Amino acid sequence: MLDSSMKEKAEEEEYRYIVLEKKEGVGILYINRPEAKNALNGTLVEELRLAFTRLGEDPGIRVIVITGKNRVFVAGADIKEMAGLSVSATYEIASRMKELHHQMICSTKPVIACIEGYCLGGGMELALACDIRIAAPDAVFGLPEIKLGIIPGGGGTQRLLETVGPAVASHLIFTGDFISAERAYEIKLISEIAEDVQTTALQLACRLAQGSQTALAAAKRMINGQLQQCLAGRLEAEMYEFSLLFDYPDSLEGMSAFMEKRKPVFK
Numbered sequence: 001m002l003d004s005s006m007k008e009k010a011e012e013e014e015y016r017y018i019v020l021e022k023k024e025g026v027g028i029l030y031i032n033r034p035e036a037k038n039a040l041n042g043t044l045v046e047e048l049r050l051a052f053t054r055l056g057e058d059p060g061i062r063v064i065v066i067t068g069k070n071r072v073f074v075a076g077a078d079i080k081e082m083a084g085l086s087v088s089a090t091y092e093i094a095s096r097m098k099e100l101h102h103q104m105i106c107s108t109k110p111v112i113a114c115i116e117g118y119c120l121g122g123g124m125e126l127a128l129a130c131d132i133r134i135a136a137p138d139a140v141f142g143l144p145e146i147k148l149g150i151i152p153g154g155g156g157t158q159r160l161l162e163t164v165g166p167a168v169a170s171h172l173i174f175t176g177d178f179i180s181a182e183r184a185y186e187i188k189l190i191s192e193i194a195e196d197v198q199t200t201a202l203q204l205a206c207r208l209a210q211g212s213q214t215a216l217a218a219a220k221r222m223i224n225g226q227l228q229q230c231l232a233g234r235l236e237a238e239m240y241e242f243s244l245l246f247d248y249p250d251s252l253e254g255m256s257a258f259m260e261k262r263k264p265v266f267k
Contacts (some may be wrong), residue, residue: 017044018051019069025062025209026202027055030069037075038068040122045096052103062209064107065201066130067114073139074123079148083255090153091243097122097154098235101129105224108217110208114201115139115190120178125154128163131220133190134204135181136197141189142178148258149250149266153242158234162227164189 019030029051031038055061068074082090104111113130120142127133135141143152143160151157152173161169164187172179184190194200208216245251250266257264 015047015051018047020051022058022061023202024206025060026205027058027061027064028202028205029055029064029066031067031074032069034070034072036078037118038070038072038123039075039078040097040126041078041081042093042096045093045100049096049100049103052100052107056103056107056109062109062213063205064109064111065114065205066111066126067198067201068116070117071136071138072117073113073115073119074121074126075118076121076123076144077154079255079258083259084252085246087243087247090246091239094153094239094242097125098239101125101155102228104129105228108213108220110205110216110220112201112205114197115181116197121145121152121156122154125152125156125159128155128159131223132204134192134194134197134201135184135190137181137193137195139181139184139190139193140178141181141184142176143173144176144178146174146176147254147264149248149252149254149264150245151238151242153239155231155235155238157238158231160189162231 017031017033019032021028021030029048031044033039033044052064055064082093085093110132111130113127113133115127115133115135116139118140119127119135120140121144124141124143143156145152157169157173160172168187171177181190181193185193192200253266254264
């Protein structure tokens, strides 16, 4: 039988794009795909789901922090992987993202997003599924999917709407514009800007880890429970609309233009 340290080492070796650390009751998930600015592909999403499952089942972990290596959170979804996919294939991708976010939101353990650099597209949707978001001054946020001829498909339209309200959400989603950390703080997308964001996030996580876990779990259920019930049907509708757009020429043009580094021409 493997002892705990050997088991942890064996589990870590299963991850290709994740670095996992544990300290003082806190599980720290580092997304580490530097060749693609930590863009989310199918393998990375499955690794995140596995890691959240294990951290959720680990009695020694009381709080989870998710962040990115190389001063980037997540630059978005992997467009090269998604380009040209069928409606059914893109629906499956959105479904896997939905399941990951459901794990994060329904976990009894607080989840903190520690954000540096790009937090775009699927990365911003990942951050929106966290309970608390803390960002460095250089963080950049956005849902640029509209520029690819599609919409956010991982909960972005609905969770952004619930977080910042319809006017601001519509502006960001319709334009695909990027915003600074300062603007993100103004619209209450994040709760704090910190120069040393890694230290700040870890200090907060350690503070929460020392508190009552039963009370924290109850507070999280009260904050997220009713919202999840209201969002269930709307998230399903978003996934449907997202996947259908891959059957239209605009999505092919938008993704081709992105990969060719040119401006798309939508007709």
